[in-house]
Amino acid sequence: MTLPTPSAQPGFWTAAAMIAAIVLTSTAGEVLTAAAMKSIGDLDEIRAHSGLKGAIRAIVTCPLFFAGVSFLALAFFALLLALNHLNLSLVAPASASLTLVTNAIAAKLFLKENVDRRRWTAAILVCVGVYFLAH
Amino acid sequence: MAHQKLLPRQYLILGLVAVSAPLGDTCLSRGMSSLPAITLAHPASLIAAVFTPWIAAGIVLLIGFFASYLTALSWADLTFVLPATAFGNVIVALLSRFWLHEAISPERWAGILLITVGVGFVAQGPSLTERPPVLNPELDEALEEAIQLEQEQVR
Numbered sequence: 001m002t003l004p005t006p007s008a009q010p011g012f013w014t015a016a017a018m019i020a021a022i023v024l025t026s027t028a029g030e031v032l033t034a035a036a037m038k039s040i041g042d043l044d045e046i047r048a049h050s051g052l053k054g055a056i057r058a059i060v061t062c063p064l065f066f067a068g069v070s071f072l073a074l075a076f077f078a079l080l081l082a083l084n085h086l087n088l089s090l091v092a093p094a095s096a097s098l099t100l101v102t103n104a105i106a107a108k109l110f111l112k113e114n115v116d117r118r119r120w121t122a123a124i125l126v127c128v129g130v131y132f133l134a135h
Numbered sequence: 136m137a138h139q140k141l142l143p144r145q146y147l148i149l150g151l152v153a154v155s156a157p158l159g160d161t162c163l164s165r166g167m168s169s170l171p172a173i174t175l176a177h178p179a180s181l182i183a184a185v186f187t188p189w190i191a192a193g194i195v196l197l198i199g200f201f202a203s204y205l206t207a208l209s210w211a212d213l214t215f216v217l218p219a220t221a222f223g224n225v226i227v228a229l230l231s232r233f234w235l236h237e238a239i240s241p242e243r244w245a246g247i248l249l250i251t252v253g254v255g256f257v258a259q260g261p262s263l264t265e266r267p268p269v270l271n272p273e274l275d276e277a278l279e280e281a282i283q284l285e286q287e288q289v290r
Contacts, residue, residue, distance in 0.1 A: 030213060037208035044144075044210065059205065080163065080181055084173045088164035096224070100217055107213045114264040118256055119214045125253030126221045132246030133224050
């Protein structure tokens with residue numbers, strides 16, 4: 001069975017704008033979500049003390065979490081729109097590898113994570129690896 | 136950064152993060168490519184797409200991904216969890232080679248090797264940036280000022 005390919009392939013700049021929209025919204029969403037989860041604390045420990053309800057309550061009462069989820073929802077619809085016009089073999093690796101780099105930068109700037117040489121190397125190796133995997 | 140050793144249960148959570156995301160994306164692609172072209176002029180058709188079987192299956196898998204991703208983020212850094220999610224691409228490529236008997240080009244083997252080395256790199260390191268607990272920021276500032284004052288007096 002052959003699947004219908006996305007109808008007319010958009011131009012370079014339209015494709016780049018679609019991928020940039022996914023990268024920017026998902027980076028904002030992931031950084032905000034990570035900040036929310038760090039402010040909440042270890043979910044396994046919360047679940048051990050207050051049960052699953054307590055863990056869910058801790059998440060849904062955190063405003064940062066909703067800000068993060070809003071951006072992730074935007075990223076999701078940007079992904080759906082891109083998949084409707086572009087091939088998965090382009091959208092998935094391009095957005096995944098670029099998001100890795102933008103997230104490493106954002107995590108260092110906003111989350112003050114210790115992004116040492118080991119993590120930069122890992123981010124770049126994975127980024128290049130995802131690119132190769134798509135070809 | 137202190138070395139935070141992960142428990143087997145935490146490795147299982149990272150495995151779920153890695154597997155559910157690419158499977159979910161594949162379902163979404165299968166669903167979206169079978170639909171007619173959607174433009175921003177008709178955003179309602181994008182909402183209607185959510186209720187088609189492949190998109191719905193993709194969403195269920197991505198909800199599973201999100202639950203395990205949130206759990207992982209509560210005990211590990213974002214820059215530790217993200218390379219782990221990329222390992223899912225390797226799992227999908229290996230499944231397609233050994234289960235579906237698809238051919239994998241040398242470039243793809245190179246990609247698999249690079250991602251595996253990258254994930255290995257980050258997995259060997261600490262999972263969380265250690266920060267001193269700050270109970271009261273004002274108290275913390277006062278303590279810092281007192282230390283500076285004491286150092287000046289010693290000089």
